Amino acid sequence: MSYTLIGAPVSLYTGKVRGYLRWKNVPFREELATREVYKQVILPRVGWSVIPVVIHHDGSPDGVTLQDTTEIIDHVEQAEPGPSVYPDTVRQRLAALILELFGDEWMVIPAMHYRWIYNRDFAHREFGAMQNPHLSPDEQWAAAEKAVAFFSGSIQGLGVNPDTYEAIEGAYEAFLAALEAHLGEQDFLFGSRPSIADYGLLGPLYAHLLRDPESGAIMRRLAPRVAAWTERCHAPQEALSGTFLPDDEIPAGVMDILRMFAAQQLPVLLDTAQALSAWGEAHPDEVEIPRILGFHKAKIGHGERVVETDRAVIPYPLWMLQRVTDFLASLQGEERAAAEEMLRSIGAEILIGFRLPFRLTRSHFKLARA
Numbered sequence: 001m002s003y004t005l006i007g008a009p010v011s012l013y014t015g016k017v018r019g020y021l022r023w024k025n026v027p028f029r030e031e032l033a034t035r036e037v038y039k040q041v042i043l044p045r046v047g048w049s050v051i052p053v054v055i056h057h058d059g060s061p062d063g064v065t066l067q068d069t070t071e072i073i074d075h076v077e078q079a080e081p082g083p084s085v086y087p088d089t090v091r092q093r094l095a096a097l098i099l100e101l102f103g104d105e106w107m108v109i110p111a112m113h114y115r116w117i118y119n120r121d122f123a124h125r126e127f128g129a130m131q132n133p134h135l136s137p138d139e140q141w142a143a144a145e146k147a148v149a150f151f152s153g154s155i156q157g158l159g160v161n162p163d164t165y166e167a168i169e170g171a172y173e174a175f176l177a178a179l180e181a182h183l184g185e186q187d188f189l190f191g192s193r194p195s196i197a198d199y200g201l202l203g204p205l206y207a208h209l210l211r212d213p214e215s216g217a218i219m220r221r222l223a224p225r226v227a228a229w230t231e232r233c234h235a236p237q238e239a240l241s242g243t244f245l246p247d248d249e250i251p252a253g254v255m256d257i258l259r260m261f262a263a264q265q266l267p268v269l270l271d272t273a274q275a276l277s278a279w280g281e282a283h284p285d286e287v288e289i290p291r292i293l294g295f296h297k298a299k300i301g302h303g304e305r306v307v308e309t310d311r312a313v314i315p316y317p318l319w320m321l322q323r324v325t326d327f328l329a330s331l332q333g334e335e336r337a338a339a340e341e342m343l344r345s346i347g348a349e350i351l352i353g354f355r356l357p358f359r360l361t362r363s364h365f366k367l368a369r370a
Helices: 011-025 035-046 069-079 089-106 110-117 118-133 139-141 145-158 165-183 196-210 213-222 224-234 252-281 316-329 333-346
Strands: 001-005 027-034 053-057 063-066 295-302 303-314 360-362 366-367
Touching: 001 035, 001 165, 011 069, 011 196, 011 224, 027 035, 027 145, 035 069, 035 295, 053 069, 063 360, 069 089, 069 196, 089 196, 089 252, 089 316, 089 333, 110 145, 110 165, 110 196, 110 213, 118 139, 118 145, 145 303, 145 366, 165 213, 165 224, 165 252, 165 295, 165 303, 196 213, 196 224, 252 295, 252 316, 252 333, 316 333, 316 360
Parallel strands: 001 027
Antiparallel strands: 001 053, 053 063, 295 303, 360 366
């Protein structure tokens, strides 16, 4: 059995999957997501334009089509033998689920900020080369203008605007400092084996924040260990190696990043849950959930450098939050007490007993009401 990864070097989420597949040591080939590949493969299989897409060649006529990075990784974890990126112990697994959510759905803010404010021309050339590798550089540039306008324009929906630039950069630098200190003691977040949390953070840190030249120079200057970790997570390495820390230990630096989740992302998730509830009541017969549920006021930043801004209400992160709350709900006794103690210690005690207004699923590669 083998896999085809359809993506691009410039793609945030492709980097997450590529690094995981390399560590998992499964046979795969990568196919560049050109315009022709979108037309001939992605749209017929998925129904809309998105990468990465993974095809598992499992012996069936068309194989299994996978799109979301979390679903891709979970599928491979079930299909392939060997050590898992999910810790077995309660606190580490809960922390890993939270940090995958934080990496995938919150660190995208600095990733998109630095790309389109600091690295726009580089990204424009990369998009052109990805979409139309057969054209000349000038033709590639012209052909990519529409895609660049779309992605660079989308940053406002994330809350990226001149009023928030300083706050975003301050929060990112605080994150780098916490991860840099931690990596002075451990190879990965929970020991010598990468976890699902490492790969959640890898996406934004590799494809945007290290690979893009201006932000890459910033990371190498401020956090050389983080830059080295990013390269190590993404590059081919000793497959299936390492162990998680004993005694369900959560290192201090990881706890600091978990507190950033609780202070920065969690309030936005709670607001989003309220918006989802209102949408559900207003649209009782609709199954597919819109990608945006209007706009709201959100706070962005870290510590004293926090500003309030308009931001799109994006429901997708709630599907990943549901993974956190489902795991918490599965615990009993001492395990439940240990998980609740950790949530209290990071300022996320509101998640104890928290439930979404209704269950979420992914249907036809889109977010839907279960």
